Amino acid sequence: MKVPTLASMAAEGKKPDVLFWVGCSGSFDERAKKITKAFVKILNKADMSFAVLGTEESCSGDPAKRSGNEFLFQMQALVNIELMNSYNITNIVTTCPHCFNTLKNEYPELGGNYIVQHHTQFLNWMLKQGKFSIKGGKFKGKRITFHDPCYLGRGNNIYEAPRELIKKLDVELVEMKNCRSKGLCCGAGGAQMFKEPEKGNKEINIKRTEQALELKPDIIAAGCPFCNTMMTDGLKSKEKDDIIIVKDIAELIAEAQNL
Amino acid sequence: MTYLPNLLFLLLLICSISLFIRNINKVITNINLGKQINRSDNSGERWKNMILLALGQSKMVSRPVSGILHILVYLGFILINIELLEIIIDGILGTHRIFSPFLGEFYSLLIGVFEIFAFLVIVAVTIFWIRRNIIRIKRFMNPEMKGWPKRDADYILYFEIILMFLFLSMNSTDSLLQNLDVPNYQKAGWFPISSFLDILYANFSIPDLILLERTFWWMHIIGILFFLNYLYYSKHLHILLAFPNTYYANLELQGKFKNNSSVTSEVKLMLDSSNNSFDSSNNNESIPDKFGASDVTDLTWVQLLNAYSCTECGRCTSECPANLTGKKLSPRKIMMDTRDRLVEVGDNFNRNNSKIIPDGKQLLKDYISPEELWACTSCNACVEACPIGIDPLSIIMDMRQYLVMEKSAAPSELNNMMGNIENNGAPWPFNNQDRLLWAEEN
Structure with missing residues (x-):
């Protein structure tokens, strides 16, 4: 499956239009990995310019924050933000609403300002742009x-x-x-x-x-x-x-x- | 001697209004025991929120039966209180229906409309009573509603029925006296509802009727002034506080939880390897004496205002997934506990010359148990359900933060999860190098 990483693209001097934030579940959980793969298949079919962080990705910090561990959350957030800012990321799409919410709403105050979309929003946008079509x-x-x-x-x-x-x-x-x-x-x-x-x-x-x-x-x-x-x-x-x-x-x- | 009733009235009015102001000041003092938070931004959006939610009751009707009945009582309350202005002026000046000569036919119409609303209020309040005491709707029967909260709710319903009965009886006897051409009782008013009460009073002599009319008039106004001062001790404070509460409500998306800024500077220090992190003397950010909340004084004034504004309607609890599946958590109880503890701390503060002497109690454990806090899924159903923008979830999260950051008292599975994030960057014990293995699978 064609899954470019940001690091490999950066090495070639390229930058994707959108970062696909996979999330821990989508990376490790057997069931959730199928969702990740399905989404990548659609992205590839539509020939979208995307990349993942791969092994550079780390937990968004959502479960730590919701558990009350603000310290751990901000550690995760600041490390992730530093990484994404170093790649000049502007657009993110994710299949996990928890990552989506955290990246979109809780990262900006910490220096991470991105346009973040849930994959259902992104797919709608792709449809409207005519990138692909859906039949029953x-x-x-x-x-x-x-x-x-x-x-x-x-x-x-x-x-x-x-x-x-x-x-x-x-x-x-x-x-x-x-x-x-x-x-x-x-x-x-x-x-x-x-x-x-x-x-x-x-x-x-x-x-x-x-x-x-x-x-x-x-x-x-x-x-x-x-x-x-x-x-x-x-x-x-x-x-x-x-x-x-x-x-x-x-x-x-x-x-x-x-x- | 002729001025005795006027003086008596004035004295009564001054006393009850002073007492009311004193109580409101207590509420304000107590709310200000909370931590500062800036909610002076976005005044346009805030006014809109207040007009829609508090004035317009827009969220009440998401449950149509209780919503529409509530709007009737609310409108009745506001409309009938217009007449309060006349009653107060009459009381001070010793006049009778002082507005009627100026307003003429319109006055009659007003009185008629007030009467119709008084009747609708009686109907609505009766249905409310039936819902609480005969149908026994589930959200009124939760454990936190035993004792005073249950009695408080019923007292208010009885009280409103009595007030409406006094109002209508006052009008009925008045209209009878008007028809008997008794001096002072000039013809004024349309009495579509109170005329049905005429049969109760029609056989009284004129002096008795005057006595009855005066008695109803006095009892009605005394009742209202009593009610004004009952508010402080009751969930009914919402009729006032719903307005500031909706104005100062959180305007952010519900999914966005606030970041603790005092943590940020510490984390930045830790992450910045070039920084000598042992030398924290040049760190200007003051580190708070406590992370999260274990008592009401650790909460913000908006959270405390929330607690005082809660009407204990239980819409939050009836939507809470934890409560629906039999867990101990009830968002309404979180608000009631916060309020009850705040009253306790506030009394402490007032008794001890504006200082809080430790009383060996706190909101956490003495009121709210960790079991309740850990049952929350942070789903925001309670926040969404509240008709006046109360946010129980923020209190739950602040208290979790205290448990974890000050007491390391998270459930052990969560400690494992957090350990995994720290070590592997994922909540599960997977090697971060395996993050992209899925790309090689089919």
Whole structure:
């Protein structure tokens, strides 16, 4: 797979139009890596000028900040900013809403000023620019519901970009009881991904999965690697993972185009 | 002797307004125990927020039933208080319906509209009572609503019904006296609702009717002045504080959490290898005595204003994913605890000549447990749900910061995660050199 790094491009005296910030999940997590690869396939298909930081990338600091470790967050942020500024980065796209939010909103005060886009925004922009087109493909007519990631939706008021893409797939988009600004969290945010939940009577991802199951969808679309994991686990524990799949929007688009 | 009622009224008015001002000053003093934060920017946006959220109640209607009922009570409250102006002037001057000669037909219309709203308020408040006490809607039944918060909510409902009944009875007896051509009771007003109460009072003699009319008039105004001073002890303070609270609310995107600037200088010192980091004497940035918040005085004045403005409606808690799945966290409780602790610290401050004598208690642990704080997913559902822009999440995050940075008291899995970030640049124990392995896979 053609994945240029910033370092290799800089060595050739070149600079990409956009940095693809992969994120830790997208780099290491088996499930999330598929999202990363799907997105890169689309970028390559459209012949976009992009690069990744590769081994120079480091955690954005989101889970440290949300855990209360401001020191560690700012260490990560300042190191990342220094690196990206040294490459004169101006545009960033990322498939992780947590990285997206942190880079976009919390880095500027620390000296990192970039135009940051979530991949669903970027893909919409690519469509409008005519860089590529979407046909329904194998998902045509399927019943799809979209789970709003908190840090994309409420956190940054981005509700329509993912939905516009889904609608392009000729599918039936159905909404859960809690959607858009009232979307229910998958349970992973605020560093919950990395710890056992507090004592309660139910897991949050089960509650959210139940809301999705009420709609009897074929596919639960996600826009965040953490939500993806939580919803997949939810389906497994409801023993519905054989009939319903969780897919990132990038995967849906890549697969629909047989990439 | 003829001026006795006027004097009595004036005395009552002065006393209750002084007491009210004293209480408001206490609220302001207590809010100022919080740390400074600049919210004087963007006044245009802030006015817009206040006009939409507080004046316009725009977020209330996201739940249509309670929203519309609330707007009725709110409008009724504002409209009927226009008449308060006349009542106060009448009370001081010893006149009766002093505005009526000047306003003529319009006066009648006003009184009629007030009456219609009084009726709607009674209907709305009755439904509110049914929702709390018969239907027992879940968000009113959470553990933090036991005891005083429950009684406070009910008292206000009873009180509003009594006030409206007094207002309508006052009008009813007044209109009966007007129709009997009693001197002083000039014909004024349209009484579409209170006329239904006439059957209660129609059989009284004129002196008794006058006595009744005066009694209702006095009880109504005494009731309002009592209510004014009850506010301080009640969640009902929101009718005033919702306005500054929406004005000073956070205007940033909800996903953007504030960066602790005192940390930045330290981190920069550490990262700058050419800098002699052991010599911190030339570091002008003052290092705070505490990172994060363990007590109300570590919070900003806006967070404390938030706490006083909370009406305990529980919309936040009813949207909180942690609370919905049975965890201990309730964003409403975070606000109520902050307020209750602030009242305690504020009393301490006032008692001890503007100094806080340590009382062996703090907001963390004595009010809010770490278990509640660690259950938060930082999803912002509570912030989004609040009709008046209260931000419980910022308090949760400040307290987490204290737990981690001052007490190293994060759950052990989070310590592992943070250790991984420090060592490998990822929250999992992967080698950073393997970051690009995915590119070689299919």
